[in-house]
Amino acid sequence: MQAIHQDNDSVLTECELPALKRLVESLETRHHIQVIKNPGICLTMVRAEDSLEKQEFFLGEALTTECEVSVDGRPGYGLCLGEEPIRSYCVAVCDALLHGESAAPAELLAFLEEHRALLIARDTEEFNHILRSHVDFKLMEQD
Amino acid sequence: MGYVAIKGGEDAIANANELVEFYRIKARTKPIELAQILGQFRLLIDKIMGEGSLYAPEHAALVLKQNEGDVFESAFMLRAYRATLQRRYYSEKLATREMFVRRRISSAFREIPGGQILGPTRDYSQRLLDARLVTETMGDIDAFLGEFEAKLDRSSLHGVPTLSKVIDLLQSEGLLREVEADTNRRVVDITREAVKFPAPRSAALQMLARAETGGIMSLAYSAQRGFGSAHATVGELRVGEVPVRVRDARGRVRLIGRIRVTEAEMISKIKTQKKDPVPYLSLGYGLCFGQNETKAISMGILDRTMRSGGDAPCQTQEFVLYHTEGIESYGFTNHLKLPHYVTFQSGLNNLRQAVERKEKNRGNLGFGSKPAPQKINQPAS
Structure with missing residues (x-):
């Protein structure tokens, strides 16, 4: 089985934005947050390779939003696909709190676990819908 | 001019x-x-x-x-x-084996590890107009979605698997090998470096990935009809979402989201040389943004034909890559609508002068004078 959404960034980039925003608004009341670099859009060139010869090539670019903050003096970087200024700021705040010297806030860890479970449930349900189109074609000679 | x-x-x-x-x-x-x-x-x-x-x-x-x-x-x-945005990041190489698969089929093998999953496709539909959509309401949509959700047995859900690739089967038997061509493996970015032919394979794959779907489909179809040798089989076609990861300012690899892609692995037989008479199979590779199966399959066919040698259009790298570049061909075709007055008048002047010269030469030779128009019933003098 695939270990989906185990990465915290996977949760933060895909969870419901209003919920993430509420979490960060709550964190803002207890931490000193300074925006070092305002959210801004840029490009990420997506690298790929062919399956057999492993020839690397550039697939195309993806719109990306980046943001840099300092939370209680700890740096945080927020990166996500699309034009997502609020999400990139929220990801940056969470990144600073998750990778600082002190333990991450319980509120943040609880949020991650709750939303990780929601995303896993969402993807599992979707995949099981997809599995309903699993096919086993028979040849005409077969019964 | x-x-x-x-x-x-x-x-x-x-x-x-x-x-x-x-x-x-x-x-x-x-x-x-x-x-x-x-x-x-x-x-x-x-x-x-x-x-x-x-x-x-x-x-x-x-x-x-x-x-x-x-x-x-x-x-x-x-x-x-x-073109107005700054490129700030290069992703790690996409790992399509990590794909959240929405669709995955093989026309080469009936039984594949993990099974064939048709996913969202119209391949087996009858192409009939659905008149119900003319009067579709939110109520219809809600009703459909409700029924759709109810079909899922939530008591026995399968986890999301990692599906191995079909080509693994052929590789394990030693039947699938690299194309024996003098491949230039340099990684080129065609948005930063002008393409020169013969172009490295990386440039060709990048250009095909952004090519116009109809354009590459036409050339891939020409290959299948005999203008070039391509008898490709869909080893595996998968559609789904793959994670994109980049390195942040601190050098940490960070997941920034998932993108939907289509990947086609087209298997075809390689012509063997006298020194190596055992035939083998190789791969043409197609990968593009979004669910665009026609494009990924065509890309896989053309990746293979361009490396096969030969003079057919689909085998000529410059022909394929330049003429399937949608924005350039669209731009050039449409620029013909813009004023070309001076260009055209210049050509017209040259044409008139040539006609005048010819008329003059005819005159010098005694053939130049136009005969007077005759009335139909007037007897010739």
């Missing part, structure tokens, strides 16, 4: 732009929301992103609305927008 610029016409151009806007909305129907385009024109958005070479679904929806559904113009606009 050089071009001569024009000037003036500002008012007419401004009014023409206004007219475009007028015709876009003159029916006074409810404005289409981007969420509707994103939700209900999924495949069109994917096509625009692929040909615009920019993964940005919301922006693709916007340009589609702005351009009244013109895919060429929308892809063109997306590429122009892309």
